[in-house]
Amino acid sequence: MSDNVAAGAARRSQSVATGVFDLRRWLEKAKAIGQLTEVEGAELRFELGCITDLNAKRGGPPLLFKNFKGYKEGFRVQTGSMMNAATLGLTMGFEGALSDLEVVNKVAEILQSVESRAADFPVEYVTTGSVMENVVTGDDVDLTIFPTPTWHELDGGPYIGTACWQVFRDPDTGWVNVGTYRNQLLGKNVVGNLIDPGHHGDLIRRKYWNRGQPCPIAVGFGGHPLIFLMSMEQPGDHQRLQAVRPAGDLLSGRGGITGADEGDQGKMVALVQVM
Numbered sequence: 001m002s003d004n005v006a007a008g009a010a011r012r013s014q015s016v017a018t019g020v021f022d023l024r025r026w027l028e029k030a031k032a033i034g035q036l037t038e039v040e041g042a043e044l045r046f047e048l049g050c051i052t053d054l055n056a057k058r059g060g061p062p063l064l065f066k067n068f069k070g071y072k073e074g075f076r077v078q079t080g081s082m083m084n085a086a087t088l089g090l091t092m093g094f095e096g097a098l099s100d101l102e103v104v105n106k107v108a109e110i111l112q113s114v115e116s117r118a119a120d121f122p123v124e125y126v127t128t129g130s131v132m133e134n135v136v137t138g139d140d141v142d143l144t145i146f147p148t149p150t151w152h153e154l155d156g157g158p159y160i161g162t163a164c165w166q167v168f169r170d171p172d173t174g175w176v177n178v179g180t181y182r183n184q185l186l187g188k189n190v191v192g193n194l195i196d197p198g199h200h201g202d203l204i205r206r207k208y209w210n211r212g213q214p215c216p217i218a219v220g221f222g223g224h225p226l227i228f229l230m231s232m233e234q235p236g237d238h239q240r241l242q243a244v245r246p247a248g249d250l251l252s253g254r255g256g257i258t259g260a261d262e263g264d265q266g267k268m269v270a271l272v273q274v275m
């Protein structure tokens with residue numbers, strides 16, 4: 001065990017998540033730089049997806065959809081978090097207005113050094129955080145309370161997970177991976193899981209299934225866009241591990257969903273364990 005990991009483990013049980021990956025803070029910052037457009041009352045079936053698509057094609061700002069007919073106030077959907085240089089830069093922690101090329105160069109620079117610098121950012125294990133503000137378990141889990149778009153006319157139904165991230169633990173090695181794999185909402189407490197053959201999530205779940213066991217998965221919806229960025233890209237394993245290790249630890253806990261409810265904050269975060 002490296003010193004950094006040991007130090008992180010020592011802090012376990014003593015601390016609370018500090019909000020480094022805080023989506024609400026990210027939204028505030030996007031608004032402050034003129035990169036957040038709020039959209040009221042869009043239809044979840046096709047209209048939200050269409051607006052998102054048009055906005056993406058012109059490299060527009062992040063969109064924050066709110067006030068859905070039939071859903072509680074405060075439940076929101078955010079799309080297009082990194083469609084231009086300013087918001088990609090914001091997500092990756094760059095200061096100031098950068099051109100597309102400058103952002104590309106900065107990303108390249110960071111990716112070259114991140115592997116060697118990973119040890120400077122030790123994992124800190126925490127026992128709680130805003131994601132644990134609302135916990136629902138067992139039969140009480142009802143994913144239909146969340147506004148869930150049917151994005152395209154050929155989609156089989158609403159997809160609750162698109163820019164989502166799924167955490168798996170390899171049963172042989174303990175290695176933790178995160179990947180973005182879409183989730184169709186199939187029922188009150190059932191989601192489908194579309195994972196292409198060869199992707200880590202598929203390789204790992206088959207290991208459980210081959211033993212006749214269910215595969216535990218932690219799924220994050222509505223997190224900070226940096227987690228999504230790490231989840232759908234192919235960086236070195238270590239980089240990913242740094243981002244997801246704390247989430248992976250949730251795999252040892254009981255299933256549940258934490259998330260949106262009424263209120264000023266308009267909470268968006270949901271975490272589901274699928275057994």
Ligand SMILES: Cc1cc2nc3c(=O)[nH]c(=O)nc-3n(C[C@H](O)[C@H](O)[C@H](O)COP(=O)(O)O)c2cc1C
Nearest residue numbers: 162179180181182194195196199200201232233234
């Ligand atoms: C918005 C978005 C949705 C995606 N949906 C899926 C999906 O449903 N299934 C899948 O296998 N890959 C999907 N991908 C691609 C994977 O996230 C990507 O290949 C990732 O690197 C997979 O991680 P892995 O190699 O650790 O399995 C999606 C990517 C993005 C950006």
